[in-house]
Structure formats: structure tokens, C-alpha cells
Amino acid sequence: MDTRDALVRCGMEILTEKSFASTGIEDILKCLNVPKGSFYHYFDSKEAFGCAVIDSYAAYFARKLDRLLLDPSCSPLQRVANFIADACQGMERHHFQRGCLIGNLGQEMNSLPEAFRVKLEAAFLDWQDRLAACLRLARSAGELTEAADCEQLSVYFWIAWEGAVLRAKLIRDSSPLLIFARGYFSGLPYAPGHSGLIVPLS
Amino acid sequence: MDTRDALVRCGMEILTEKSFASTGIEDILKCLNVPKGSFYHYFDSKEAFGCAVIDSYAAYFARKLDRLLLDPSCSPLQRVANFIADACQGMERHHFQRGCLIGNLGQEMNSLPEAFRVKLEAAFLDWQDRLAACLRLARSAGELTEAADCEQLSVYFWIAWEGAVLRAKLIRDSSPLLIFARGYFSGLPYAPGHSGLIVPLS
Numbered sequence: 001m002d003t004r005d006a007l008v009r010c011g012m013e014i015l016t017e018k019s020f021a022s023t024g025i026e027d028i029l030k031c032l033n034v035p036k037g038s039f040y041h042y043f044d045s046k047e048a049f050g051c052a053v054i055d056s057y058a059a060y061f062a063r064k065l066d067r068l069l070l071d072p073s074c075s076p077l078q079r080v081a082n083f084i085a086d087a088c089q090g091m092e093r094h095h096f097q098r099g100c101l102i103g104n105l106g107q108e109m110n111s112l113p114e115a116f117r118v119k120l121e122a123a124f125l126d127w128q129d130r131l132a133a134c135l136r137l138a139r140s141a142g143e144l145t146e147a148a149d150c151e152q153l154s155v156y157f158w159i160a161w162e163g164a165v166l167r168a169k170l171i172r173d174s175s176p177l178l179i180f181a182r183g184y185f186s187g188l189p190y191a192p193g194h195s196g197l198i199v200p201l202s
Numbered sequence: 203m204d205t206r207d208a209l210v211r212c213g214m215e216i217l218t219e220k221s222f223a224s225t226g227i228e229d230i231l232k233c234l235n236v237p238k239g240s241f242y243h244y245f246d247s248k249e250a251f252g253c254a255v256i257d258s259y260a261a262y263f264a265r266k267l268d269r270l271l272l273d274p275s276c277s278p279l280q281r282v283a284n285f286i287a288d289a290c291q292g293m294e295r296h297h298f299q300r301g302c303l304i305g306n307l308g309q310e311m312n313s314l315p316e317a318f319r320v321k322l323e324a325a326f327l328d329w330q331d332r333l334a335a336c337l338r339l340a341r342s343a344g345e346l347t348e349a350a351d352c353e354q355l356s357v358y359f360w361i362a363w364e365g366a367v368l369r370a371k372l373i374r375d376s377s378p379l380l381i382f383a384r385g386y387f388s389g390l391p392y393a394p395g396h397s398g399l400i401v402p403l404s
Binding site for chain 1: 219220221223224299301305306308309310311312313319322323326354355357358360361362363364365366368369371372373378381382384385386388389390391
């Protein structure tokens, strides 16, 4: 891994944990033990670095979504449940210190360079597209009713999801993710005859 | 209004807009034109000030909730819809610069004094209690089914709500609040015979 990649990776880890404002370039350098000149060799500014970190996180998360939402071994709705279970395990593994980098920066947007805004929203729109595709598969597979508006259901998912991650971090417990999962799944427009009994997490 | 109240009020306005980390005591002083000594006369530290601001915001928001959720002129579920409409107007009025102070600080919690955590969660729990009471009224009034778990529905509301406010701020548009409202209301367990056609906002 070259130094630029290592810096971006370190930035991803730090910015899932704390705010951009409270993160200094020194914090990034410290975790890699590289000199300041090295940072400025790769990035013109903290803003340019932030942009690279957002891009990298968005790409990482899209890969994670593809892995889970395109999994042919289970039904489309089960894949959505699996995403939630995976995120739950991820947050537990990091003791609820890490949330969603896009949500973190989105919350902080008023204090951030305007260039971040478009990138953050683009990440949400990309995740929405991926989830909407999965929900359309659920509709085709007879899990959701034919009238299900998969795009709206996907937008709603990500809106509520970010609130759940925020709250899980705050109370350092995965129960908000579970409550979100139950609330979202219990409100889905299941096809007639579908049990609707996908419980993402127990 | 005395100086302490004015300082807290100013802190509430600033912290609904930007992060605690990026807010200096100077920003507070600037908006009131008082000297630094005056700030330290009332507050031992920025942390003590932050605690006072959280308490004051939580009390302000609880009063707002009571005004809307105890309104005898409309049905309990309509009151919930009215809360969303009110928040929508509030965000528009401030050009989506202001979000939820509790959500903002909750997101930033990893970088904040630990004393904030309990206060932030206490505010959510208080709002949950108030909304759950309103949902129980909706159940008694025959809007929700008798099996409705009003406590869970309330917890779910606030989890998802914070995500909606975050996203509305990010894209500077109220559509995330509308999508949340439609998603939440369409997933409610309406009593048999209830049309379920409460649309909070058009």
C-alpha cells in the first residue's frame, strides 16, 4: 500500500469516529508516523484530503453493499436484513466508536467546505440506487407487493438508517439498529401470502 | 432577559447550526457583544456552558412537543403529523441551516465531554415518553390497532427522525422530512376501519 492510500485509509478510520473540525492533519500523520511534507506531497490541503477520504469511503461502502445486496444465496429482503446484521457486527467490533463517515460529515456540513456537500449527497444517492435495485428484485420475487414504490422505500431506508447509526453511537449499543430494523421491516408492503416474518436480528 | 439566559440562548442557536468543536467561546461572545469575563462569571468552562445549552434546548423542545402533542383540537395521529409540519416550516425558515441540537451533538459525541452523553440520551428518552403517550392516545381513540406497541413506535420515530433532519440539512430541502413522514405513517399499525390516510405534508 503506498503512502497516499495509507493516509486516506487512516483518514477514513478517524472520520468515522470523530468530526472533521476536531481532526488535525497531525492526527493523520501520527497514526502513520510520516512527516508533514509527505501529506502535502499528496494533498494540497485538508479539504483536498477530505474529498479523497469521502470518495474512498463511498467506494468502500458501495463494494460492501454489492457484496451483501447481490448475494445470490438468499432472498432479496434477506440481503437487506443481512446488511443490517453486518453493520451491527461492525459497530460492535469497534465498540460503537465508529459510525457512518457520510452521516458524520453530513451532520457537520455547515462547518465544512462546500465541495463536500455534493460528494456526500452523491454517496447517499448511490446507496439508494443499489438498495432500490435490491428491493425491485424483492418485488419481482414476490416478497413485496407489485405496487411497492422501491425507490421511495430505499430513500426512506437510508434516511432512517443514518438516525439509527447516530443513536447507536450515542448510547454505545446496537438496540437502535434493531429497533430501526424492526420498524422498517414491519412497515414494508409485503406481497399477499408473504409472511413478512423476516427479522433481521434477534 | 439576563446575560446568562442570553448566552445560553445564543449557544442554542449556534449549536443547532454547527458543531461544538468548531464553536469557540468567542463566537458566543460576538453575537452578544459581552466581554469574556462575563462568560466565565456564569460558566466555569465551555463544557459547563454546553451542559446548560443542552438542558435549555431539551426543555424548549419538550415545551414545543407538549404544545403540539397535547393539542385537543385534533386527533392524536394528526398531532404527530403537525409536529412534522411544524419542524418542516422551522427548517425552511432558517434555510436548512439549523438542525436538531441533540442530534448534532449526538453525532459529535466521540469528540465531546462524556458528561454530554447522558444529557443527550435523556433528551431523547424524554421526547420518546411524550410521543409514546400521544400514540397511546391514538390507540385508545381507535386510530391505531389495539396491539400497537406505542413505546417501540415512538423509539423508532425519533431514531428515524434524526436521520431525516440530518439529510434535510445536507441537501437544504425538506423532502427528507416528507419521505420520512410518508414512510413512517404508511408503516403504522392502523386500527381496522381506519383509512390510514393521514398525510402529514403534501
